[in-house]
Amino acid sequence: MAENNKPLSLNERNDRRLQSLSLSSAPEGRDNPIKVKVQGRRRLCKLSSPPPQPPPADDVDPTVDDAVPEIRDILNDLTSRLECLSVDNKGSRRPSKAADDHPEFESATSSLSSALSAAGGFGSPESAFGGEDEKVEAECVDSVTARHESMETSQFVKEVDGDDDCVVINERVWSQPSFELVTDEGVDENVVLIDDDDELEVSDPSESINKDDDGDCITLESLGLGTYTLPGKIARILFPHQRDGLRWLWSLHCKGGGGILGDDMGLGKTMQISAYLAGLFHSCLIRRVLIVAPKTLLAHWTKELSVVGLSKRIGDYYCTCQKMRQRELNYVLQDGGILLTTYDIVRNNSKSIRGDFYIDEDPYDDGIIWDYIILDEGHIIKNPSTQRAKSLLDIPSTHRVIISGTPLQNNLKELWALFNFCCPEILGDKKEFKEKYEYPILRGNDKNASDREKRVGSTVAQKLRERIKPYFLRRLKSEVFLGSDATKGASFPKKNEIIVWLRLTHCQRQLYEAFLKSEQATSAINGSPLAALTVLKKICEHPFLLTKRAAEGVLEGMDTVIENEDLNMEQLALRVANMALPRDAQQQDDMSCKICFLMSLLDNLVMEGHSVLIFSQTRKMLNLIQEAILSKGYTFLRIDGTTKACNREEIVNDFQNGRGAQIFLLTSQVGGLGLTLTKADRVIVVDPAWNPSTDNQSVDRAYRIGQKNDVLVYRLMTCGTIEEKIYKMQIYKGGLFKTATEQKEQTRYFSKSDLKELFSLPKQGFDVSLTQQQLLEEHGCPNMDDSLKKHINFLEEQGIGGISHHSLVFSKTAPVQLMNDDEEVSKTVNKIMGGSRTSSLTEQYVDGAEYAIKPKDFKSSSARSPATVASDEAKYKAELHERINRLCQTFADKALILKLPDKGKKIEKQITELKLELDNIENRPPNRTSEIKKQEVIDLDDLSVEMQRVLSVSK
Numbered sequence: 001m002a003e004n005n006k007p008l009s010l011n012e013r014n015d016r017r018l019q020s021l022s023l024s025s026a027p028e029g030r031d032n033p034i035k036v037k038v039q040g041r042r043r044l045c046k047l048s049s050p051p052p053q054p055p056p057a058d059d060v061d062p063t064v065d066d067a068v069p070e071i072r073d074i075l076n077d078l079t080s081r082l083e084c085l086s087v088d089n090k091g092s093r094r095p096s097k098a099a100d101d102h103p104e105f106e107s108a109t110s111s112l113s114s115a116l117s118a119a120g121g122f123g124s125p126e127s128a129f130g131g132e133d134e135k136v137e138a139e140c141v142d143s144v145t146a147r148h149e150s151m152e153t154s155q156f157v158k159e160v161d162g163d164d165d166c167v168v169i170n171e172r173v174w175s176q177p178s179f180e181l182v183t184d185e186g187v188d189e190n191v192v193l194i195d196d197d198d199e200l201e202v203s204d205p206s207e208s209i210n211k212d213d214d215g216d217c218i219t220l221e222s223l224g225l226g227t228y229t230l231p232g233k234i235a236r237i238l239f240p241h242q243r244d245g246l247r248w249l250w251s252l253h254c255k256g257g258g259g260i261l262g263d264d265m266g267l268g269k270t271m272q273i274s275a276y277l278a279g280l281f282h283s284c285l286i287r288r289v290l291i292v293a294p295k296t297l298l299a300h301w302t303k304e305l306s307v308v309g310l311s312k313r314i315g316d317y318y319c320t321c322q323k324m325r326q327r328e329l330n331y332v333l334q335d336g337g338i339l340l341t342t343y344d345i346v347r348n349n350s351k352s353i354r355g356d357f358y359i360d361e362d363p364y365d366d367g368i369i370w371d372y373i374i375l376d377e378g379h380i381i382k383n384p385s386t387q388r389a390k391s392l393l394d395i396p397s398t399h400r401v402i403i404s405g406t407p408l409q410n411n412l413k414e415l416w417a418l419f420n421f422c423c424p425e426i427l428g429d430k431k432e433f434k435e436k437y438e439y440p441i442l443r444g445n446d447k448n449a450s451d452r453e454k455r456v457g458s459t460v461a462q463k464l465r466e467r468i469k470p471y472f473l474r475r476l477k478s479e480v481f482l483g484s485d486a487t488k489g490a491s492f493p494k495k496n497e498i499i500v501w502l503r504l505t506h507c508q509r510q511l512y513e514a515f516l517k518s519e520q521a522t523s524a525i526n527g528s529p530l531a532a533l534t535v536l537k538k539i540c541e542h543p544f545l546l547t548k549r550a551a552e553g554v555l556e557g558m559d560t561v562i563e564n565e566d567l568n569m570e571q572l573a574l575r576v577a578n579m580a581l582p583r584d585a586q587q588q589d590d591m592s593c594k595i596c597f598l599m600s601l602l603d604n605l606v607m608e609g610h611s612v613l614i615f616s617q618t619r620k621m622l623n624l625i626q627e628a629i630l631s632k633g634y635t636f637l638r639i640d641g642t643t644k645a646c647n648r649e650e651i652v653n654d655f656q657n658g659r660g661a662q663i664f665l666l667t668s669q670v671g672g673l674g675l676t677l678t679k680a681d682r683v684i685v686v687d688p689a690w691n692p693s694t695d696n697q698s699v700d701r702a703y704r705i706g707q708k709n710d711v712l713v714y715r716l717m718t719c720g721t722i723e724e725k726i727y728k729m730q731i732y733k734g735g736l737f738k739t740a741t742e743q744k745e746q747t748r749y750f751s752k753s754d755l756k757e758l759f760s761l762p763k764q765g766f767d768v769s770l771t772q773q774q775l776l777e778e779h780g781c782p783n784m785d786d787s788l789k790k791h792i793n794f795l796e797e798q799g800i801g802g803i804s805h806h807s808l809v810f811s812k813t814a815p816v817q818l819m820n821d822d823e824e825v826s827k828t829v830n831k832i833m834g835g836s837r838t839s840s841l842t843e844q845y846v847d848g849a850e851y852a853i854k855p856k857d858f859k860s861s862s863a864r865s866p867a868t869v870a871s872d873e874a875k876y877k878a879e880l881h882e883r884i885n886r887l888c889q890t891f892a893d894k895a896l897i898l899k900l901p902d903k904g905k906k907i908e909k910q911i912t913e914l915k916l917e918l919d920n921i922e923n924r925p926p927n928r929t930s931e932i933k934k935q936e937v938i939d940l941d942d943l944s945v946e947m948q949r950v951l952s953v954s955k
């Protein structure tokens with residue numbers, strides 16, 4: 001399709017609008033304030049001029065092409081000039097309430113006027129939420145002008161810094177925050193502004209939670225540390241698990257340190273932390289907080305902080321204009337407040353943030369600028385040798401909290417890195433940790449470990465678990481919403497995840513086979529396999545993704561050369577793909593089974609009115625999908641690494657409000673992190689990631705608080721290819737994988753024979769997936785409602801290789817004898833290591849985060865009461881019943897059974913065995929019930945071995 005004829009996507013339209021606005025704005029000179037007096041502060045503070053800092057790097061999708069930055073640089077420059085202009089006009093440190101709560105206001109006016117309107121935060125809350133756009137704009141401009149004038153003279157007049165606005169504690173004067181409650185629609189009229197009447201402080205010397213007459217206000221006490229009070233108006237909007245989280249955070253505060261909030265994705269960690277901070281500020285227990293988050297999440301933070309009344313305390317430290325950033329930092333350093341920034345900006349500005357250029361004259365200050373550092377998606381610093389992690393470690397803070405829904409992704413070293421950031425004293429330095437914990441645990445977990453090594457490993461793992469327990473909080477959605485303590489009367493929708501096994505197109509097969517014959521592939525077995533694996537993966541997605549070098553490799557395998565032609569990468573890839581196409585193939589769609597399937601699926605989903613998220617690892621693949629979507633005339637929204645932060649929020653809002661389009665294209669790296677996209681009830685993961693938590697993050701953009709419909713997830717895999725292996729590894733290793741970028745680590749997981757298998761043609765061909773067959777034999781089909789059954793029938797009619805139910809992958813349980821303490825600890829090792837996993841029928845994840853420690857439910861086996869054992873047995877029996885039913889249903893499907901290599905013999909045998917097992921349990925005398933219990937953990941290695949056995953039988 002010719003570029004000119006394409007309708008513009010919203011992103012493109014936004015970019016053009018911004019570009020034209022930027023061109024019309026003039027650049028502004030910079031000044032370096034030496035000595036300023038800032039509103040809200042009682043005396044002058046000195047500020048030395050920081051050296052010029054490099055411009056912040058965008059949080060860029062790693063897949064961005066090299067050619068793009070040039071254009072982006074120009075755009076950045078223009079935007080930065082616009083922002084400088086706006087800042088000087090803006091003058092306010094507080095973000096735009098009008099823009100936050102009335103996105104339509106922002107989009108209806110020009111970017112320039114919306115930048116001006118940002119100053120609305122400086123005006124009274126009433127003016128910002130009057131609901132009349134014109135009035136808002138006029139008041140914004142007024143306050144901007146006033147502010148601008150006062151800033152020019154660098155003599156800020158204290159406007160609200162009277163004694164009335166301050167509370168005095170220990171002779172320190174801190175400004176009292178004013179609270180305002182805001183919802184998505186603006187000010188919630190049902191919510192009364194928070195005032196002290198809502199609070200009831202109870203002086204219990206021990207830490208406790210106390211409630212006011214309404215049963216809402218939260219008051220926590222600790223001897224010597226003062227009283228933490230969260231006003232009832234905020235406490236009321238929290239879910240019970242979030243209030244528990246608050247208590248846990250306060251326990252960390254009282255210990256004087258930090259920890260990891262590792263709740264499942266979408267459980268409202270941002271709100272938990274925001275509410276907690278609101279209480280701390282409200283109780284005058286802290287002055288400054290640094291929040292570091294990926295760029296995409298800044299708007300979400302601003303929104304959640306505003307909901308708890310902290311909007312006026314936010315300093316935005318993330319724009320491209322250094323002058324504006326510095327001003328925001330100065331405000332927070334002097335006034336106190338929350339500095340909101342990104343990882344990349346911290347990396348390039350750590351000295352300024354650390355306060356190297358700030359001289360605080362407050363005699364009571366202990367020299368530590370920050371009371372709290374909060375890292376959102378904190379697993380980002382899992383590698384302590386990166387500059388990103390180092391710069392954060394360099395910033396002193398009294399408390400450090402990591403937030404991550406996927407805190408444990410790969411191994412124990414990463415666990416240490418995260419704890420080393422937030423509470424370094426508990427695990428010691430790296431060397432100590434290695435000797436004391438990592439080494440013995442790894443030895444004990446080794447398949448060839450001696451009994452003694454296993455015992456030692458188990459004991460050490462238990463010690464480790466006990467050590468980190470108080471500092472690590474993780475709850476799952478299944479526990480919070482589906483368990484007995486379901487909150488707010490909420491019934492949470494279901495999530496079904498299916499693997500759609502696709503068959504490579506003729507073109508893809510030709511290329512795949514040709515590449516396997518190439519020198520690049522054969523040498524990969526003995527050398528570095530990563531590049532070759534990447535080529536195979538690209539062929540599975542779309543032949544156009546091949547690079548020039550890869551295409552040359554493929555040509556070599558095809559025994560062909562293109563002579564005397566200087567083709568660029570895309571031309572070469574196109575040429576190679578065309579050579580592999582059958583003669584009658586006209587459509588570009590025929591090149592990629594993924595695009596082909598995606599288009600028929602979208603036809604169905606769009607027609608049925610579903611909103612759909614489509615995730616891919618690469619921008620290039622998204623471009624190809626975008627082209628196919630445009631050719632069908634569908635509208636779409638898109639976010640990737642090149643989408644500007646200011647546009648991301650608008651795009652997300654458009655999607656959530658149903659104003660944009662039904663289809664949303666996202667790169668996993670950018671769109672998969674932290675966003676709430678609950679408008680969507682269908683999620684398509686186009687290409688599997690090496691690190692399973694990446695895919696799980698994507699999926700949970702839709703499956704989170706706020707979701708009203710059942711969610712269906714499609715993970716697209718190609719039969720008999722590298723993708724099938726990736727999926728198996730996602731299952732077997734449960735998150736112990738390194739991402740494809742970490743080449744050295746990656747190769748550790750492949751034995752030579754594995755590699756040989758990876759680089760050879762699948763014996764069963766490209767039409768069937770052995771993994772699918774194994775999973776079917778193991779688990780059968782789940783109980784499905786009629787609409788899902790109908791939909792799966794539709795999918796099967798699209799010429800696919802088959803469907804697997806990802807949600808069942810880990811539901812297998814088997815009875816075992818009661819374990820002694822060591823064995824119990826051994827489970828812990830497995831959990832920590834990610835080598836095994838628990839079984840949960842409602843919700844299954846393959847990420848290492850699953851193995852995080854849940855302090856609440858950790859009990860040693862000796863502490864298990866007979867009632868618990870009996871309830872476990874009941875659960876186990878129910879599971880057995882369910883499995884038998886599922887297998888019987890599968891067995892009854894004659895058409896399906898005929899497709900199996902053994903014609904269903906194995907399933908029949910399994911049904912018999914399970915029935916026998918059930919009989920045994922039901923006929924067991926009551927006093928022997930304690931001898932059995934549900935096996936909570938299945939060792940993935942064992943599962944893998946078993947699957948290998950099944951594989952060899954079925955071959």
Ligand SMILES: Nc1ncnc2c1ncn2[C@@H]1O[C@H](COP(=O)(O)OP(=O)(O)OP(=O)(O)O)[C@@H](O)[C@H]1O
Binds near residue numbers: 242270272405674676
């Ligand atoms: N108490 C609450 N009441 C209503 N909505 C809430 C509440 N807490 C959180 N939410 C909403 O739930 C959604 C998910 O919250 P949030 O994005 O903070 O989750 P998260 O745990 O940080 O997820 P992730 O790990 O994916 O970043 C958001 O839309 C948020 O506004």
